[in-house]
Amino acid sequence: xxxxxxxxxxxxxxxxxxxxxxxxxxxxxxxxxxxxxxxxxxxxxxxxxxxxxxxxxxxxxxxxxxxxxxxxxxxxxxxxxxxxxxxxxxxxxxxxxxxxxxxxxxxxxxxxxxxxxxxxxxxxxxxxxxxxxxxxxxxxxxxxxxxxxxxxxxxxxxxxxxxxxxxxxxxxxxxxxxxxxxxxxxxxxxxxxxxxxxxxxxxxxxxxxxxxxxxxxxxxxxxxxxxxxxxxxxxxxxxxxxxxxxxxxxxxxxxxxxxxxxxxxxxxxxxxxxxxxxxxxxxxxxxxxxxxxxxxxxxxxxxxxxxxxxxxxxxxxxxxxxxxxxxxxxxxxxxxxxxxxxxxxxxxxxxxxxxxxxxxxx
Amino acid sequence: xxxxxxxxxxxxxxxxxxxxxxxxxxxxxxxxxxxxxxxxxxxxxxxxxxxxxxxxxxxxxxxxxxxxxxxxxxxxxxxxxxxxxxxxxxxxxxxxxxxxxxxxxx
Amino acid sequence: xxxxxxxxxxxxxxxxxxxxxxxxxxxxxxxxxxxxxxxxxxxxxxxxxxxxxxxxxxxxxxxxxxxxxxxxxxxxxxxxxxxxxxxxxxxxxxxxxxxxxxxxxxxxxxxxxxxxxxxxxxxxxxxxxxxxxxxxxxxxxxxxxxxxxxxxxxxxxxxxxxxxxxxxxxxxxxxxxxxxxxxxxxxxxxxxxxxxxxxxxxxxxxxxxxxxxxxxxxxxxxxxxxxxxxxxxxxxxxxxxxxxxxxxxxxxxxxxxxxxxxxxxxxxxxxxxxxxxxxxxxxxxxxxxxxxxxxxxxxxxxxxxxxxxxxxxxxxxxxxxxxxxxxxxxxxxxxxxxxxxxxxxxxxxxxxxxxxxxx
Ligand SMILES: Cc1cc2nc3c(=O)[nH]c(=O)nc-3n(C[C@H](O)[C@H](O)[C@H](O)COP(=O)(O)OP(=O)(O)OC[C@H]3O[C@@H](n4cnc5c(N)ncnc54)[C@H](O)[C@@H]3O)c2cc1C
Ligand SMILES: Cc1cc2nc3c(=O)[nH]c(=O)nc-3n(C[C@H](O)[C@H](O)[C@H](O)COP(=O)(O)OP(=O)(O)OC[C@H]3O[C@@H](n4cnc5c(N)ncnc54)[C@H](O)[C@@H]3O)c2cc1C
Ligand code: FES
Numbered sequence: 001x002x003x004x005x006x007x008x009x010x011x012x013x014x015x016x017x018x019x020x021x022x023x024x025x026x027x028x029x030x031x032x033x034x035x036x037x038x039x040x041x042x043x044x045x046x047x048x049x050x051x052x053x054x055x056x057x058x059x060x061x062x063x064x065x066x067x068x069x070x071x072x073x074x075x076x077x078x079x080x081x082x083x084x085x086x087x088x089x090x091x092x093x094x095x096x097x098x099x100x101x102x103x104x105x106x107x108x109x110x111x112x113x114x115x116x117x118x119x120x121x122x123x124x125x126x127x128x129x130x131x132x133x134x135x136x137x138x139x140x141x142x143x144x145x146x147x148x149x150x151x152x153x154x155x156x157x158x159x160x161x162x163x164x165x166x167x168x169x170x171x172x173x174x175x176x177x178x179x180x181x182x183x184x185x186x187x188x189x190x191x192x193x194x195x196x197x198x199x200x201x202x203x204x205x206x207x208x209x210x211x212x213x214x215x216x217x218x219x220x221x222x223x224x225x226x227x228x229x230x231x232x233x234x235x236x237x238x239x240x241x242x243x244x245x246x247x248x249x250x251x252x253x254x255x256x257x258x259x260x261x262x263x264x265x266x267x268x269x270x271x272x273x274x275x276x277x278x279x280x281x282x283x284x285x286x287x288x289x290x291x292x293x294x295x296x297x298x299x300x301x302x303x304x305x306x307x308x309x310x311x312x313x314x315x316x317x318x319x320x321x322x323x324x325x326x327x328x329x330x331x332x333x334x335x336x337x338x339x340x341x342x343x344x345x346x347x348x349x350x351x352x353x354x355x356x357x358x359x360x361x362x
Numbered sequence: 363x364x365x366x367x368x369x370x371x372x373x374x375x376x377x378x379x380x381x382x383x384x385x386x387x388x389x390x391x392x393x394x395x396x397x398x399x400x401x402x403x404x405x406x407x408x409x410x411x412x413x414x415x416x417x418x419x420x421x422x423x424x425x426x427x428x429x430x431x432x433x434x435x436x437x438x439x440x441x442x443x444x445x446x447x448x449x450x451x452x453x454x455x456x457x458x459x460x461x462x463x464x465x466x467x468x
Numbered sequence: 469x470x471x472x473x474x475x476x477x478x479x480x481x482x483x484x485x486x487x488x489x490x491x492x493x494x495x496x497x498x499x500x501x502x503x504x505x506x507x508x509x510x511x512x513x514x515x516x517x518x519x520x521x522x523x524x525x526x527x528x529x530x531x532x533x534x535x536x537x538x539x540x541x542x543x544x545x546x547x548x549x550x551x552x553x554x555x556x557x558x559x560x561x562x563x564x565x566x567x568x569x570x571x572x573x574x575x576x577x578x579x580x581x582x583x584x585x586x587x588x589x590x591x592x593x594x595x596x597x598x599x600x601x602x603x604x605x606x607x608x609x610x611x612x613x614x615x616x617x618x619x620x621x622x623x624x625x626x627x628x629x630x631x632x633x634x635x636x637x638x639x640x641x642x643x644x645x646x647x648x649x650x651x652x653x654x655x656x657x658x659x660x661x662x663x664x665x666x667x668x669x670x671x672x673x674x675x676x677x678x679x680x681x682x683x684x685x686x687x688x689x690x691x692x693x694x695x696x697x698x699x700x701x702x703x704x705x706x707x708x709x710x711x712x713x714x715x716x717x718x719x720x721x722x723x724x725x726x727x728x729x730x731x732x733x734x735x736x737x738x739x740x741x742x743x744x745x746x747x748x749x750x751x752x753x754x755x756x757x758x759x760x761x762x763x764x765x766x767x768x769x770x771x772x773x774x775x776x777x778x779x780x781x782x783x784x785x786x787x788x789x790x791x792x793x794x795x796x797x798x799x800x801x802x803x804x805x806x807x808x809x810x811x812x813x814x815x816x817x818x819x820x821x822x823x824x825x826x827x
Contacts, residue, residue, distance in 0.1 A: 413587075448569050
């Protein structure tokens with residue numbers, strides 16, 4: 001890693017070294033030998049990508065077209081792993097439990113609509129749930145199940161994206177906040193604490209700080225911040241066979257629980273209120289967890305576009321300026337990286353992406 | 363001290379693994395922790411944070427005063443789930459997945 | 469639980485803070501994680517010195533017993549052992565684990581006296597059984613009555629590790645030497661150095677442990693002294709990598725922090741009344757900077773006084789008089805360098821907050 005102190009020219013500058021920025025950098029670097037720089041105000045994993053549940057989750061994503069995008073992304077994971085290395089991706093299958101009979105109706109409707117895009121969902125009875133996942137609470141009424149869901153190790157994922165991109169000669173500048181962006185002709189000047197970079201194409205991948213990046217260039221990025229707190233147990237003997245909505249067991253035996261939703265800005269300080277609610281949920285889903293020790297909790301700030309769907313693509317009216325910001329970026333990073341790199345290098349994409357354009361908010 | 367000397371006992375992370383992350387440009391304990399898992403073990407970094415800070419200081423040439431301490435996380439001490447869960451049933455911020463249609467929301 | 473002052477940690481600092489505040493009629497609750505009050509004093513078998521004026525010659529655990537008795541019979545103080553502070557609720561109330569459930573405690577003021585963590589020392593083989601911190605060895609010998617080994621090296625030559633070397637000797641452990649990287653030692657307690665000499669325990673300057681070896685347990689040590697390597701048969705290595713203030717609770721309170729090497733590293737910034745940058749959060753004892761036991765007790769008094777004053781239980785003028793007294797006592801008791809560092813740390817709070825790190 002060289003430290004960059006003076007103005008330098010690049011073909012592409014990506015602001016944000018989270019899972020989204022890095023996936024784009026990696027996929028782009030695989031396609032051709034452009035000169036690429038990734039800038040981050042801190043270090044990879046310091047943003048949302050380092051404080052995530054990291055499910056690669058598909059089957060409950062609606063509308064179906066969004067489910068389909070998630071499906072494509074999870075189908076890319078095995079190929080990605082072959083290229084960048086073992087990111088501990090496991091297609092465990094996913095169970096989303098429900099606790100009332102009315103919910104079974106909704107579950108059946110979901111299965112029907114997702115089938116149209118090729119997402120195969122089974123609606124399980126109580127007994128079927130308990131047969132699949134014997135440690136689940138007998139209070140469960142049923143669950144939707146799909147074999148496509150799974151999870152990944154987010155730390156490994158981001159580290160290996162970075163290493164693969166570095167190998168393809170992508171430059172990185174860490175601990176270097178971008179403080180302003182200036183449009184110059186068809187290109188951009190990126191002002192950072194460590195210097196100015198000139199670039200032909202600029203990609204905003206700032207996660208929760210997307211609004212701030214937008215403001216540098218007079219754009220309103222319609223996203224909100226939603227904090228989530230997650231509990232982690234000590235490593236336990238194998239307890240869960242599947243990725244369960246709200247709970248998963250990692251490779252090393254630790255169980256991760258919860259996904260609270262709190263709109264408190266950038267504040268990442270957890271609260272005992274939510275930690276206790278989460279523990280309560282853990283025990284009501286999987287009673288055996290009552291005996292587990294909780295070693296820590298963490299909290300992360302999700303960036304959630306106002307309509308819940310990803311925002312990515314070129315920004316209309318701003319030539320060569322791109323954005324990619326979304327929730328569920330772990331699930332989506334392979335497909336976003338693929339589509340964005342196609343768009344950036346050829347202007348075309350192998351799937352239609354218009355409905356994800358920021359212009360839908362205009 | 364050689365490269366294979368263990369720094370984090372709980373997660374068995376050695377000097378070499380930490381130096382690899384320092385080479386990437388890590389500057390804080392939490393940077394090192396997320397990539398190596400150093401500090402995520404049962405002692406929650408009590409035994410290794412100082413050693414890692416020393417390694418960061420040596421590698422980057424920064425004084426210890428510029429290397430922030432590890433972030434504190436609740437529960438401050440290991441706590442049994444049953445005790446945390448208490449008896450109240452769970453409230454609004456934590457929702458059953460299915461109720462929302464999406465585990466991480468939409 | 470609804471009280472005026474919550475004291476977290478039942479070591480000498482916490483106990484003194486509680487007693488001082490109770491003098492002024494403040495209702496105090498002490499919560500202590502372990503099953504007994506007294507903190508690190510409980511396994512100190514040596515006579516303590518220096519101690520605050522008015523306390524005669526006394527061993528550490530005896531002093532602990534006296535303080536515990538005073539606290540137990542004080543009508544303004546309630547104590548809760550086996551109670552652990554685990555975090556904070558959104559409204560600022562404190563969550564305490566009593567082993568069955570989490571109790572929510574609302575308190576007007578809090579005094580954090582959670583002590584210090586002892587650090588290890590890195591060398592190949594330090595994770596082998598038989599390598600312990602000096603603190604752990606002291607607990608085994610003085611509290612659990614267990615002999616952790618027969619042939620030992622001590623690593624690090626603080627007053628504390630010298631104390632432990634002597635205590636290991638007293639239970640029949642052969643201490644081969646105290647390993648020290650520095651080449652000249654100053655500021656050590658003279659009487660302890662004298663006792664070391666008496667017992668034939670050398671301080672090995674300019675030396676370090678190159679490696680510890682053994683199958684499933686320390687059996688041999690390679691010592692590097694003045695560049696020469698030599699192998700010794702030992703089954704116990706007691707290390708002292710220094711003490712660091714336990715600051716997590718202060719981090720949750722969003723206190724500002726500054727780094728001060730002499731006081732033990734990162735610690736909250738605080739004022740002359742031992743109140744941190746967060747209103748109502750006081751600190752005491754090793755949490756407020758590593759120092760000796762006598763000084764730790766006085767910092768407890770200062771924090772207790774500060775809390776009582778801010779609750780309106782002591783008029784400001786009276787509080788100032790007492791505070792000045794305590795500060796002069798502190799200056800007398802603690803090592804000159806430590807006192808300098810503390811004064812500097814406090815000036816740092818008042819004059820500039822630039823070096824302050826916020827987690
Ligand atoms: C509790 C929780 C659970 C989640 N669970 C899941 C899940 O199970 N599955 C899933 O798919 N997703 C999940 N997510 C969401 C997922 O983690 C995020 O969508 C994803 O990590 C976003 O990645 P990103 O690269 O956009 O953002 P980030 O990882 O935050 O990266 C953005 C980067 O931009 C940098 N940056 C910002 N501004 C600047 C600037 N001015 N100058 C320089 N650099 C800048 C930041 O430092 C940061 O590193 C979860 C999120 C949370 C919080
Ligand atoms: C292992 C060790 C050995 C030492 N030996 C010596 C020695 O031989 N000679 C010497 O001069 N000095 C010694 N010291 C320094 C000694 O700590 C001080 O002199 C003095 O005991 C410090 O008092 P304190 O009240 O600040 O902390 P402590 O005596 O450490 O008391 C802190 C108390 O807080 C409790 N606590 C911590 N966190 C929580 C929580 N979250 N909830 C509830 N309770 C909590 C702990 O259980 C503990 O009882 C030693 C320190 C350590 C760490
Ligand atoms: S030694 Fe690193 S987490 Fe315990």
